[in-house]
Amino acid sequence: MALYCFYCRDGEDNAKLREMHKAAQREWMAEHDENYLTAGPLLNANGDFVGSLLIIEAEDEAEARATINDDPYVTGGVWQSIRVDRFEPVKGRWKKG
Known part of the structure; x- marks a missing residue:
């Protein structure tokens, strides 16, 4: 398995949109918890x-x-934009090997 870093930037009206979707987003993450190393x-x-x-x-x-x-x-x-990159930890608790 590999690690992928998602750098998600909010768009305009982010405070309003976050509040509108916060409960559903928390439910979503709880249902898919096994996929997230951190968020x-x-x-x-x-x-x-x-x-x-x-x-x-x-x-x-x-x-x-x-x-x-x-x-x-x-x-x-x-999220207005999402950048995805493979993440290769070399230092700290997530390092490989």
Whole structure:
């Protein structure tokens, strides 16, 4: 299994959209908990939400992307852009080997 880092940036009206979809998004993540190594919000210097960081374990990038396709923050338009990169930890508790 490989690790994939999803760097999700919020769009306009993010506070309103996050609030609208928060409960459904939490349910979604609970139902798909086995796919997430970690996940959480990204905050700016003022403590405002600007996005989310997800690290998903999957066989390949397509499987990792499929994990979030129906996430309420995706379908509800919270995240304006999503960048996905394979993550190879070399230091810390997640390092390989």
